[in-house]
Amino acid sequence: MAHGLESLVLRHTHRIPSPAGSAGQGATAARQFDATLATVGFKLSAELLERLSGLSEAAVVHIAKRTLRTVREMVGDHVRHNSYFIDFPANVPDTEEFWMRCVTKALADDSSRGNVLTQLTHGVLNLLSLPTYGRYQHTYEEMLAAQDELIASAGDRVTVLHLGRDLDEELTDLYLALAGSTTPLGEEHLGDLRILAERCALGPQPESIPVRENRAVVNQARLAAGADLMLDTVVDVLRLACALSGGDVTLQEPTRFKGFPRPVRRKLLAGLDAVVAANPAKLADVHAYREPFKRLGERLHPHEYPQWPYAADVFAVARGEKEARSFDSRVERLLDAHDILGAVRLLESAPGKLFRALDLLLRIAADEEEREAVVTAAVEVAPEVSGRVLLSVREHLLNRERASDHPRIFVNRRGRGWVAPDTRPPVPAAERDRLITALDAELRRRLPAPRRLLLDPDVLDVALPLSGEASTAGLGVLPRGSTSAVDGEHLRFFVHWKQAEKRTDYDLSALLLHSDYSTDSWLSYTSLRAVGGRHSGDVTEAPDGASEFIDLALERMRSTFVVPQVNIYAGEGFDEAEESFFGFMVRDGAQKGRPFEPRTVRMKSELRGVGRVALPLVFRREDDGRWSAKWLHLYLRGISSANRVEENQMSVSKVVRAFAEREYLTVRYLVELMSDGATAVELWDSETAVDEPVTYIGLERPEGLPADSQVVTLENLRDLIPG
Structure with a gap:
């Protein structure tokens, strides 16, 4: 359990809680730990390296194992990323040539020849019936042996891990930050809040919990701990009932309420009664959720508790037996x-x-x-x-x-x-x-008047996170509408998925658009090669996990927009698969390396939406020839099966145009308001001298800031939103 909590802190804050262990000579082990972290794009801060060096070697090794497990998962390196074509991106064949190669092998196989000949006679061929199509033809180890080693580059990602405080302090602070957030949390962070609330329900609480979904999660933990509930609307009670039933506290999806024990029923009815008794006008809130309230009433049996008549009024309004004008x-x-x-x-x-x-x-x-x-x-x-x-x-x-x-x-x-x-x-x-x-x-x-304000210029075009649903859990993920520069000669994006119960086929594709949003071409399993681009090959099932890649030589791209997408061709949805995530890497031309190299990963995000087509972001070639990314975090409805880039190009083009032409409020806007000519804004670089607490806003926390500095990074960007 402690490891899980330390992992939670590390994911949210990029801090390792103050290491505990016996003193010793751990310097050599700490340096080895740091070197291993570098292979996945992380490093220890000088302060953390010094602390670890003073522990015993056994303590350092123990911490290293736990940390490496977490950071590998953060970047997507906890799974084996194989590619269908063993030496991808080299030697990717033309699509028709590859298909004919598969047909030739099938005709040479006694077990498949008859079926293939029958299909060819009718003029239609199912690729999935070919033994060599869609299934890895080599092992992961054979793929590694066929690839040149990655050449290190100064442009590789380096994420610094900092020294945290005691685990209990880190958990309390993280709980207060998530529970008291002024913006709704995403599904993953709401789940983390649930874990923290179970531990922190009886400890310090935020001054207020303005987001109702957060309040429902906290109330669930407080109910279990025997603490007073925080309720001021009848809908607060409905959300709590959804939480207790394992349902949707956002009330977007219907919840099947379970049978509640008598003590829980009394708590919920007493809460409803107190809210309405204090302000009968609150009954009007029932109208927006009449059906869920009717179903909840069937589980709470309010007629058995005449001491709470106002609670009974809630369900009378839901049934239309009592009027309450909204x-x-x-x-x-x-x-x-x-x-x-x-x-x-x-x-x-x-x-x-x-x-x-x-x-x-x-x-x-x-x-x-x-x-x-x-x-x-x-x-x-x-x-x-x-x-x-x-x-x-x-x-x-x-x-x-x-x-x-x-x-x-x-x-x-x-x-x-x-x-x-x-x-x-x-x-x-x-x-x-x-x-x-x-x-x-x-x-x-x-907005607070900041102290000396230091600013990482890369954060200026990050969109303000006005909702947790505008982003996803992951590494290097920016809120919807953000723009970030893409530096490097090669852009490679990837998808990995693992099916839970039935054959599942995800197709990584890229739609290439002209400046007027019309289609230039695409990369997919039906088009393995395009100008400047290569597809790693189609994998059609993932019982042990599967990966697909698209590699782009940016200087050769003639399109204005590159729109990566993940289409569900068959099987489980993104929220049904055991695991599914998307990301992209940036490499210099001479780096070589495996299809997946964790230190080159710039972004890795979970795919857990409800649509059948995922659009994580769009890449755009600017007028000066440089490339940028605009973050979408969107899911299109699609169709139940056989989604393909060819079929959805019109709908995707419309979405790209709508986002490309929409303006978003960014960190730049708040910084301009915050400074307002009264506070000097200094752009941060590694040579900036800092000898007193400052306010720092950037993508990641740099080393060397005084302990009392206010630091805002991607992990707590929501703190910029005023209450």
């Missing part, structure tokens, strides 16, 4: 009557709802007086709106000055994306500009 219905009634001023007055009592309705109100306002009332109300209530909503509206307005010929992108909380024409008229310019000025002023007021 706030939204009152707003809709006013809007249906074209009473904009009345709707604004009502919405002023719910500032968050007012801000979410600003676009609609400004578009349907009949005259300047009504638009003025909308803007004035928004400016007055802005201090009461959460920072995340303010930033979301600010980003929304950034994209609402244009005419409506641009596509509109929609993404739900599970990462499912789709595009539709934007038929809305632009937001009136004068009101839009006033709102932007007011939002900037309010956000500037909330």
Whole structure:
């Protein structure tokens, strides 16, 4: 269990909790540990290396084994990455030549000849019926022997592991950070919070838990520990019931409620009763979740507990036996009557709802007086709106000055994306500009005045993580909408999957687009070679795990966009497979090496969405010839089987255009507000002298910062979002 907790801290913070063990002469073992880490793209900080050197050799070896296991998994090196073509990317044949080679071998095989001849007679051939197609024809060891050794490069990734504090302190701080996050967590981090809450439920708690899903997870742990629950809406109780049933606390997917023990039923009913007794208007919240509340009532048996009549009212509203007018219905009634001023007055009592309705109100306002009332109300209530909503509206307005010929992108909380024409008229310019000025002023007021501000310039174009669903768990993963430079001569992306119960075939492909988003060509199992690109070959089952790669010589690419995608051709979905992840590597031309080299991995992210086509990111050739990546983290619906890049090129092209033309709020925006001319911003480099605590914002924590410095990196970027 301790190893699992240390691994959790390492994944989130890139810190190894202060090592415990007997003192000794561990310097040699520590240096060997550091050298081994370098092979997977990691290194020990000077402070951590010194600490380990003072421990016994046995203690260092023990820590090294645990750490290496975790970092290998972080980068995707915990599995064996074989390639169908043994010396990929060299000697990849033309597609037709390869297929004919497979047919020739099948005809030479007595066991398959008859079946193949029958198919050829009918003019259609199933590639899966060919014995040598889709299955590795060599072992992993044979593939390694056929590859030249990787030549080290100064451009290889180096991720520094730092010395942490005591394990209990690290776990408490991580719990407080996740539980008190101002933005929703992704599914993986929500699972980590559940582990931490079980340990920390009776210890220090955040000042507030603004995200309701986080509160449900914490309440589940508090209920088990016998602590008081944190409830202030009836929906808090519904989310808690979902958590207790192993269901979806985001309420996006239906939960099958289990039978609850009597003590748990009493806790849930008492919680509902207390919330409604304190504010009967909270009954109106039931309407949005009537069906789940009806099913929950069947499990809680409120009629058995007459001492909690307000709890019974909740289920009466759900069944339609008791009236409780919802706030939204009152707003809709006013809007249906074209009473904009009345709707604004009502919405002023719910500032968050007012801000979410600003676009609609400004578009349907009949005259300047009504638009003025909308803007004035928004400016007055802005201090009461959460920072995340303010930033979301600010980003929304950034994209609402244009005419409506641009596509509109929609993404739900599970990462499912789709595009539709934007038929809305632009937001009136004068009101839009006033709102932007007011939002900037309010956000500037909330941001702390930093100490000396040191900035890694590579973080400036990282999009603000306004939702945990805008990213995925992994290494080097940036939030949706972020842009990052791609340096190197060769770009290689990969997918690895392992089926759980049935044959599963994922196809790594790349759609190559012109600057106008029209199709140039593609790389896939049906097109193994393109200008500057090579596909590693199709693998059609993964009982022991399988990998596919695409290698691109960037200087030879003629396309403007390269869109890697993972298509589910057959079998289990991304959230059903035992394991599935995507990533990309960057190499210099002379580096050679195996198809998968962990020290060249720039990003590795989990694939766990619900669609049948995954779009992790898109690469773009800029006007100066350099390449950049824009992060998507999207899943398209696709079809139930046989998804192929050829069939989805139109839908993918529309998605790429929508994202390429959308503007995102980035770290640059907050830094400009934070500094506001009063604080000097210094760009960090390894020669920067630091002798007092600073505020540092960057992709990773550098060495040499004073202990009391405020450090914001990818792991805690959400801390930049003001409350």
